[in-house]
Amino acid sequence: xxxxxxxxxxxxxxxxxxxxxxxxxxxxxxxxxxxxxxxxxxxxxxxxxxxxxxxxxxxxxxxxxxxxxxxxxxxxxxxxxxxxxxxxxxxxxxxxxxxxxxxxxxxxxxxxxxxxxxxxxxxxxxxxxxxxxxxxxxxxxxxxxxxxxxxxxxxxxxxxxxxxxxxxxxxxxxxxxxxxxxxxxxxxxxxxxxxxxxxxxxxxxxxxxxxxxxxxxxxxxxxxxxxxxxxxxxxxxxxxxxxxxxxxxxxxxxxxxxxxxxxxxxxxxxxxxxxxxxxxxxxxxxxxxxxxxxxxxxxxxxxxxxxxxxxxxx
Amino acid sequence: xxxxxxxxxxxxxxxxxxxxxxxxxxxxxxxxxxxxxxxxxxxxxxxxxxxxxxxxxxxxxxxxxxxxxxxxxxxxxxxxxxxxxxxxxxxxxxxxxxxxxxxxxxxxxxxxxxxxxxxxxxxxxxxxxxxxxxxxxxxxxxxxxxxxxxxxxxxxxxxxxxxxxxxxxxxxxxxxxxxxxxxxxxxxxxxxxxxxxxxxxxxxxxxxxxxxxxxxxxxxxxxxxxxxxxxxxxxxxxxxxxxxxxxxxxxxxxxxxxxxxxxxxxxxxxxxxxxxxxxxxxxxxxxxxxxxxxxxxxxxxxxxxxxxxxxxxxxxxxxxxxxxxxxxxxxxxxxxxxxxxxxxxxxxxxxxxxxxxxxxxxxxxxxxxxxxxxxxxxxxxxxxxxxxxxxxxxxxxxxxxxxxxxxxxxxxxxxxxxxxxxxxxxxxxxxxxxxxxxxxxxxxxxxxxxxxxxxxxxxxxxxxxxxxxxxxxxxxxxxxxxxxxxxxxxxxxxxxxxx
Numbered sequence: 001x002x003x004x005x006x007x008x009x010x011x012x013x014x015x016x017x018x019x020x021x022x023x024x025x026x027x028x029x030x031x032x033x034x035x036x037x038x039x040x041x042x043x044x045x046x047x048x049x050x051x052x053x054x055x056x057x058x059x060x061x062x063x064x065x066x067x068x069x070x071x072x073x074x075x076x077x078x079x080x081x082x083x084x085x086x087x088x089x090x091x092x093x094x095x096x097x098x099x100x101x102x103x104x105x106x107x108x109x110x111x112x113x114x115x116x117x118x119x120x121x122x123x124x125x126x127x128x129x130x131x132x133x134x135x136x137x138x139x140x141x142x143x144x145x146x147x148x149x150x151x152x153x154x155x156x157x158x159x160x161x162x163x164x165x166x167x168x169x170x171x172x173x174x175x176x177x178x179x180x181x182x183x184x185x186x187x188x189x190x191x192x193x194x195x196x197x198x199x200x201x202x203x204x205x206x207x208x209x210x211x212x213x214x215x216x217x218x219x220x221x222x223x224x225x226x227x228x229x230x231x232x233x234x235x236x237x238x239x240x241x242x243x244x245x246x247x248x249x250x251x252x253x254x255x256x257x258x259x260x261x262x263x264x265x266x267x268x269x270x271x272x273x274x275x276x277x278x279x280x281x282x283x284x285x286x287x288x289x290x291x292x293x294x295x296x297x298x299x300x301x302x303x304x305x306x307x308x309x310x311x312x313x314x
Numbered sequence: 315x316x317x318x319x320x321x322x323x324x325x326x327x328x329x330x331x332x333x334x335x336x337x338x339x340x341x342x343x344x345x346x347x348x349x350x351x352x353x354x355x356x357x358x359x360x361x362x363x364x365x366x367x368x369x370x371x372x373x374x375x376x377x378x379x380x381x382x383x384x385x386x387x388x389x390x391x392x393x394x395x396x397x398x399x400x401x402x403x404x405x406x407x408x409x410x411x412x413x414x415x416x417x418x419x420x421x422x423x424x425x426x427x428x429x430x431x432x433x434x435x436x437x438x439x440x441x442x443x444x445x446x447x448x449x450x451x452x453x454x455x456x457x458x459x460x461x462x463x464x465x466x467x468x469x470x471x472x473x474x475x476x477x478x479x480x481x482x483x484x485x486x487x488x489x490x491x492x493x494x495x496x497x498x499x500x501x502x503x504x505x506x507x508x509x510x511x512x513x514x515x516x517x518x519x520x521x522x523x524x525x526x527x528x529x530x531x532x533x534x535x536x537x538x539x540x541x542x543x544x545x546x547x548x549x550x551x552x553x554x555x556x557x558x559x560x561x562x563x564x565x566x567x568x569x570x571x572x573x574x575x576x577x578x579x580x581x582x583x584x585x586x587x588x589x590x591x592x593x594x595x596x597x598x599x600x601x602x603x604x605x606x607x608x609x610x611x612x613x614x615x616x617x618x619x620x621x622x623x624x625x626x627x628x629x630x631x632x633x634x635x636x637x638x639x640x641x642x643x644x645x646x647x648x649x650x651x652x653x654x655x656x657x658x659x660x661x662x663x664x665x666x667x668x669x670x671x672x673x674x675x676x677x678x679x680x681x682x683x684x685x686x687x688x689x690x691x692x693x694x695x696x697x698x699x700x701x702x703x704x705x706x707x708x709x710x711x712x713x714x715x716x717x718x719x720x721x722x723x724x725x726x727x728x729x730x731x732x733x734x735x736x737x738x739x740x741x742x743x744x745x746x747x748x749x750x751x752x753x754x755x756x757x758x759x760x761x762x763x764x765x766x767x768x769x770x771x772x773x774x775x776x777x778x779x780x781x782x783x784x785x786x787x788x789x790x791x792x793x794x795x796x797x798x799x800x801x802x803x804x805x806x807x808x809x810x811x812x813x
Contacts, residue, residue, distance in 0.1 A: 032700025038356070039442040040364020041707060042722065051440045082356035082363075083509070084493040093509055149540055156548040164544035166534060167511055262536045262545070264510025272510075276356065277700045 004305060012298050019290045020072075024065050027283050033057075034081045034277040055081050068283065077284040082276045087284045090269065097167055098258075098265035101181050101188070102250040108189035109196055109246060116193070117200025122227060124205060132197070139194025148187035148260045155183060165261035184261045188254065192246050199242050203235035210234075236307055244300035248293040344811040345529035347792065349804060350545055350554035354535035355513075357493035358504065360479040361434060364442035366721070366802035369479035370555070371513055371533055373803035376417075377482035377498035380408055380427065380461075381473050387580075387631070387723065387800035389477050393422065393499060394461075403468030403754055404451075408461045414522035416485050417503045422522075424455035429486045431463070443480040470754040474724065479801060501526040501807045511535065515806070527794075527810035546572070546787055553788040553795065555804050558672075560618040566787050573788045577797035578631045581719035581782030582624060583673060585681055588714055589775060590737025593664065598656035600774035603715075604642035605649040606688040607681060607777045616676035621780035626767040627726050630781050631798070634763040638771040642778060649688040660689035664714040667695050669702040673782065674717040681717065681777075707735045719782045723800060726766055727751070729775060738775045 035051040036043065052058050059067070071078055077087035120132040156164040162183055168176040207213065208223075208231050216226045255267030262268075266285060273281040353367040360368045360377060374382055382392035394408035414422040433439060435447035449472070451464045465472065475481065488497035496504045501521045505514035514532045517525065534551055536542045539559035545551050546566070557563070566572040587594040587603060594600050613621045622630045625638030653660060668678040675696065682692040692715060697705070706713045713735075720728070730747040732739035746766045753759045771778070784799045794808040 030700070032698070032704050036703050036708060037700055038363050038365070039440070041703070042445065042728075043364065043442050044444050046437070047440055047442070047444050050438045054440065082365075084357045085509075090509060097510075149544070152541075152544045152548075156544060156550075160548060163550045164548035165536065165541055166545075166550060167508075169508060169511075259538045260541055262511075262534070262538065262541050264508060268510055272354070275699060278356075 005302065008298055008301055012294055015294050016291060019294075020069055020287060021065075023283055023286050023290070024068065027279055027286070028061055028064075030274075030277065030279075032277045034279060037277050038082055068280070072284070072287065078280045080273075080278055080281045082273075082278045083281075087281055090281065091266070091285060091288060094264060094266045094269045096170060097181075097263055098251060098254060098267065100177075101184060101254060101263070101265060102247060104178070104181055104185040105188040105192065105250050106243070106247050108185055109192040110243070112189065112193035113196035113200055117197040118204065118227075118232070120197070121201045121204035121208070122224060129201075133201075136194035136197050139190050140198075142191065144187050144191050145256045145260050147190060148184065148257055151183050151187060152260070165263065167263050181263075184254075184257050184263060187260075188250055188257055192250065196239065196242055196246065200235070200239055203238045204231055207231040207235045233307065237304055240300055240303055240307070244296050248289075248296050251292055252289045344813070345527075346531065347528050347553065347806070347809060347811075348532045348534060348551045350534050350536050350542055350551035351804070352535070352537050352542065352556060352558050354510065354537075358496040358507075359492045360482055361430075361484060362440045362442070362493075369802045370804050371515075372496055372498070372500075372504075373479045373482070373801065374500065374805040374807060375502040375515055375531075376496050376500045376504055377479070377484070378500050379476055379478070379482045381477040383477050383800045383803070385577075385796040385798050385800065385805070387798065389474050392477070393427075393483055394476075397473070399754075403470075403752075404465050406463045406465070406472060407456070408463065410459045410461065411522055412459060414499050415520060416488065416499055417497045417518060418485075418488055420485060420487050421458075422483070422485075422499050423458040424461045425458075426483055426485050427461045428453045428455050429489075430481075430483045433484075433489075434481065441480055443478060446475040446478055446481060468752045468754060470750070470752065470759055471724065477801070479803065502531065505530065524807070526807050528806060531806050531809075533804075549789075553786065553792055555784075555786050555795075556799075557785045557787045560620055560785060563618065563620075563785055563787070571790055573790055573792070575784075575786040575788065575795060575797045576620060577784040577786070577799065578622070578629065579719075579721060579782045579784045579799045580629055580723040580725075580801070581721040582627050582629065582725075583621070583677075583717070583719040583779045583782050584627065585777030585779060586713075586716050586718055586736055587776055588711060588735075588737055589739070590711065590732075591714075593656075593658055593662060594714060595737075596656050596658075597774060598652045599658060599662075600776075601642075602649040602652040602656070602688065603685065603690065604774045604777050605645040605652070606685050606690065607642070607779070608644040608684055609639070609779055610644075611684070612677050612680050613780050615680045616673055617780070617783070620783040620785065622783070623780050624778045626771040626778055627720070627729060627776070628763070628767050629723075632724075634760045636764045636767045638767065639778075641771045642774065646684075646688050653689060661691045662689060663691045663693065665695055666692040666715040666717075667697055667702065667706050667713045668717060669697060669699055669706075671719070673719060677717050677779070681715075711735045711737060717779075721782065721802070726763070726770075729770065736775060738770075738773070740769065740773060743769045743773075 035048050039047060039051060080087050080090060116132055120129045123129050152164050155162045168180045170177050213226050213231055216230050254265055255271055258265045258267040270282060270285050351370055355367040355371055356365050358372060360372055378392045380392055380394040381389050384390050393411055395411045396409045398407045410424060416422055431450060431453045434441045435450055449465045449467060449469050451466045454462045456462050484492060501518050502515035503518045505516045507513045512532050512534045514530060517529050536545050542554055543559050543562050546554050563574055567574045587600050589595060609623045613619060623639050624630055625641055628635050666678055666682060668674045678694055682694055685692050706716050727747045728734055729736055729738050730744045746762055750759060750762045753762060786795060788795060791811050791813040793812045794810055796805050
């Protein structure tokens with residue numbers, strides 16, 4: 001297990017190093033000059049030059065890369081060009097919205113998908129199974145932003161149970177904060193839950209047709225007992241993979257939902273930063289997300305190994 | 315019968331409960347206001363960025379200049395209560411208001427004005443409108459309440475320039491943290507900023523002038539048009555300035571809970587043509603484009619009917635405006651004849667670069683269709699704002715056509731520069747603009763401005779479309795809002811709830 005963990009850690013570090021170069025290069029070649037966007041159409045050339053010098057944009061690209069990566073290693077993400085505040089503080093503020101939102105919607109996803117998937121697998125071919133498959137197909141197909149707008153129309157405008165968007169802030173208390181995340185979390189969770197339920201069902205059905213299940217049935221276990229005692233644990237590997245991917249998606253992919261609900265999260269920060277060419281913010285946030293994805297994958301792999309001891313030997 | 319009575323009583327009781335809660339809600343709302351804005355300011359320093367979003371929050375509320383704009387675009391006294399101008403027009407002596415304090419408790423004095431103006435025109439200044447201060451020769455504090463500004467040449471626009479958000483007065487004591495903690499002299503103090511979400515301003519109890527009527531004001535930043543509509547309908551915001559979904563305005567207009575204010579901005583929206591390179595270096599081709607364009611179709615199709623047609627590069631609500639729309643009236647036959655006379659080979663293939671604003675993207679499709687009618691094939695190229703600034707506006711001016719709204723007030727002079735992205739090179743026009751800059755007699759100025767406008771229309775420098783409108787949606791009962799936007803600002807000093 002130790003060797004397994006170490007080799008995985010090494011590949012994690014390598015991935016991060018490669019990612020940092022790719023991110024930096026990709027973002028630096030974007031056309032558009034940050035100083036020129038900040039100062040607008042009437043700026044004079046000498047003013048632009050003064051601002052570029054102030055931001056360090058007059059340095060060569062390699063020097064700026066080393067500066068950036070050196071800072072990252074020490075936990076210093078630099079100062080945002082446009083906001084003029086430390087990037088690490090901005091990311092912290094935004095994570096306070098995006099991370100709880102991602103966890104909230106992931107929890108909803110699991111809570112919905114597990115029972116639905118297991119139920120459908122246990123009643124394969126029944127009317128309920130067909131209905132669930134149809135509904136989840138619909139859930140996958142519906143764009144989440146459209147569903148979000150529909151919910152706003154019903155719950156915010158007509159019933160006025162929720163506000164149409166915005167974030168109450170954790171200072172306002174747990175309940176108001178969670179309340180303002182509820183509609184976005186549902187909008188994010190529903191398509192993910194549909195996917196996960198389908199994966200859960202087919203993984204269970206696959207395992208149910210394996211030899212060891214037949215043996216268990218031959219021993220006299222009922223179909224249901226075999227499912228709960230033997231099949232479920234073995235079906236969890238593909239499900240865990242999907243959950244890992246979904247968490248990364250929920251953390252990074254909230255851009256559209258954050259815009260629909262005007263939540264001050266990471267997605268909106270990236271969106272604003274890209275259009276303002278606040279390169280240092282974009283680079284740092286994307287790097288952070290890559291880091292999160294890689295770490296989540298790493299944890300998922302460790303979880304595989306815990307679920308299935310055969311994988312540790314590989 | 316008893317049953318009916320009982321249900322009537324119940325209904326009445328329920329109604330009174332509803333009325334009470336409604337009354338309580340209104341009473342609570344009376345001293346605070348929540349406003350929706352589309353763009354969040356990057357930081358709070360109006361003197362070091364072009365972002366209109368900064369002025370939108372702090373102008374007139376937190377920071378004040380020597381002079382200030384009124385809703386009608388007039389220039390009024392601000393921190394300078396009066397001024398004397400010398401005979402030769404070179405020396406301005408400003409008499410400052412007394413008893414004004416910055417929000418950190420320090421006194422507002424002449425030295426603050428000297429500091430502000432010297433900082434803005436310094437060599438390493440990052441002021442986005444540095445040219446406003448280019449004519450200043452020296453700034454001197456005569457005594458704590460008097461400042462003397464000497465210009466290198468007379469400037470009829472100097473008081474106007476000092477009203478811009480980029481010329482607000484800042485203090486040396488608080489300049490260090492201005493980006494996160496703006497300290498001004500205005501009727502509101504900066505309260506709290508939840509980045510990405512909202513900014514709150516508080517009433518300044520020690521304001522030197524007429525105090526604000528609101529106790530607090532919160533700006534919420536909602537960039538998505540659909541979300542803006544939802545926030546307004548759900549009652550999350552009381553006012554939305556520059557409401558981004560014009561298609562929903564009739565719905566608000568018909569609803570007694572809301573008021574729709576339609577006003578003007580300083581945004582001349584044009585189909586800019588690259589005068590410096592073929593085919594638009596040929597005046598006849600430009601004239602053909604001007605006649606091929608049907609303004610009303612564009613206003614109806616892209617702006618849902620809102621917007622005043624313009625025939626030159628000047629705001630139609632300005633008293634010096636000359637209506638020249640007839641010179642470029644919609645006449646596709648004339649356009650075809652002009653193209654034939656110019657000897658261009660049809661279909662003429664050109665590139666139309668469109669920035670991401672909705673007027674440009676929506677308008678661009680219509681313009682392209684109208685140009686196709688007369689034999690001009692405009693290839694649409696959608697670009698991001700950053701790309702537009704870099705490739706179209708600055709550097710190479712690599713474009714044939716583009717659609718853009720010039721939102722700075724009184725910006726006709728910018729077309730005089732042959733290196734400007736329009737590439738218009740006319741020495742007679744430059745001369746008129748130079749005369750306007752130094753002329754302070756209103757009548758002569760007005761005449762010169764008329765000449766300049768006519769020259770632009772006669773040379774068909776661009777396809778002049780319409781003046782960008784300003785739509786504000788407000789809950790019924792909110793009074794005192796600016797209807798027009800002479801500069802990007804949300805002046806809350808006179809706003810109150812009337813109910």
